[in-house]
Amino acid sequence: MKRRKFITIAGIGFVAAGGATYFINNNYQMSKYENQAATIWSHSTKFSGSDNEVMKDLVRYATLAANSHNTQPWLFKIGRRSIIISPDLSRRCPVVDPDDHHLYASLGCATENIVHAAKAFGLKANVSVQNNSNNVIEINFEPISIEKTKLFQAIPKRQCTKVTYNGKKVAAEELKKLEMSAQDEGISTQLFTDKKNMETILNYVVEGNTAQMRDEAFIKELKEWIRFNASSALKHGDGLFSATSGNPTAPNWLGDLIFNMAFTEEAENDKYMEQIRSSAGVIAFISEQDNVEHWIKAGRSYQRFALQATALGLKHAFINQPVEVPQVSAQFADYLNIGDRRTDLLVRFGYGPEMLKTMRRPLDQVIVG
Numbered sequence: 506m507k508r509r510k511f512i513t514i515a516g517i518g519f520v521a522a523g524g525a526t527y528f529i530n531n532n533y534q535m536s537k538y539e540n541q542a543a544t545i546w547s548h549s550t551k552f553s554g555s556d557n558e559v560m561k562d563l564v565r566y567a568t569l570a571a572n573s574h575n576t577q578p579w580l581f582k583i584g585r586r587s588i589i590i591s592p593d594l595s596r597r598c599p600v601v602d603p604d605d606h607h608l609y610a611s612l613g614c615a616t617e618n619i620v621h622a623a624k625a626f627g628l629k630a631n632v633s634v635q636n637n638s639n640n641v642i643e644i645n646f647e648p649i650s651i652e653k654t655k656l657f658q659a660i661p662k663r664q665c666t667k668v669t670y671n672g673k674k675v676a677a678e679e680l681k682k683l684e685m686s687a688q689d690e691g692i693s694t695q696l697f698t699d700k701k702n703m704e705t706i707l708n709y710v711v712e713g714n715t716a717q718m719r720d721e722a723f724i725k726e727l728k729e730w731i732r733f734n735a736s737s738a739l740k741h742g743d744g745l746f747s748a749t750s751g752n753p754t755a756p757n758w759l760g761d762l763i764f765n766m767a768f769t770e771e772a773e774n775d776k777y778m779e780q781i782r783s784s785a786g787v788i789a790f791i792s793e794q795d796n797v798e799h800w801i802k803a804g805r806s807y808q809r810f811a812l813q814a815t816a817l818g819l820k821h822a823f824i825n826q827p828v829e830v831p832q833v834s835a836q837f838a839d840y841l842n843i844g845d846r847r848t849d850l851l852v853r854f855g856y857g858p859e860m861l862k863t864m865r866r867p868l869d870q871v872i873v874g
């Protein structure tokens with residue numbers, strides 16, 4: 506056999522064998538991932554125990570909250586009947602979130618899960634935010650009668666569903682419940698379901714997304730948090746696993762290449778247009794003051810909305826581009842007519858499929874002291 510032909514056949518054989526090995530291993534890792542996700546996204550089996558066991562259970566519920574890039578930027582300190590939540594600043598995303606707004610909103614999301622889970626353990630959570638240099642959230646508990654609310658039941662079912670929905674409208678009565686759930690002192694919301702406003706919002710999302718896709722630092726930071734296969738997602742226990750948003754998986758060495766080919770400005774903008782047009786509505790969360798305390802409030806307000814949406818059988822996902830890109834956020838504030846107030850978060854909602862759940866790190870990595 507001629508040398509070149511031999512090398513070609515050997516090369517094809519090598520790639521085929523590599524592909525087959527990846528396929529078999531990936532199937533194994535995917536089922537391992539699914540089993541682990543099922544354990545993580547479940548309710549506790551008992552709702553009593555020592556103070557320490559109950560506090561740990563509440564932290565577990567906290568970690569099921571939404572959080573930016575799934576960085577899980579939180580640390581928990583457990584007391585006898587108290588939990589202190591502080592930011593894990595080693596998990597910042599300085600490009601997309603230079604002032605840590607999303608990081609503190611994520612701590613707010615975790616706080617809200619604790620508030621609802623605590624009732625199921627017969628505890629009332631009293632939350633206070635220490636607006637000092639550590640910016641910690643202190644939660645003290647006092648006994649009440651046990652109540653397993655609908656929002657509590659929804660905690661392990663909630664997810665950010667980052668795919669196309671089915672275009673079905675949401676009934677007025679349910680829209681009212683959604684709006685009510687998000688209410689809080691210091692936070693206001695604007696909810697849109699009409700085509701005209703949804704198309705205007707879509708244009709802001711496309712404008713923000715275009716700016717982000719052209720920003721090398723943004724792409725570099727995002728890639729650091731993408732997990733291209735189950736094995737990598739399991740190893741890290743955090744980040745954005747491609748399969749959870751319906752994207753293909755790939756070996757790490759190929760992931761970068763696929764990302765560069767598929768993750769183009771045009772493809773991403775088309776995707777967002779389709780996703781927003783398939784949604785039933787969009788809600789903006791706007792805080793009265795632009796400080797840590799209010800960012801945490803905005804996170805809490807979103808998480809309550811998300812739990813209520815989940816309880817109603819609705820899916821939701823963030824479309825934060827217009828609030829993340831400074832030149833777009835100023836125009837977006839004009840459109841919402843909110844003066845110099847800041848739009849914290851922007852979320853679409855509607856009816857859609859259940860997707861694979863995201864990973865979480867083990868409790869011993871987030872409980873300190």
Ligand SMILES: Cc1cc2nc3c(=O)[nH]c(=O)nc-3n(C[C@H](O)[C@H](O)[C@H](O)COP(=O)(O)O)c2cc1C
Pocket residue numbers: 569570571572573574575606607608610611614663664665666667744745822823824825826863
């Ligand atoms: C403050 C904040 C900002 C977020 N921003 C975005 C975003 O701009 N785009 C997006 O697709 N998801 C965004 N997310 C959703 C996270 O990616 C998601 O919560 C995380 O991957 C964990 O997944 P889960 O919510 O399904 O558990 C954000 C979440 C939070 C709390």
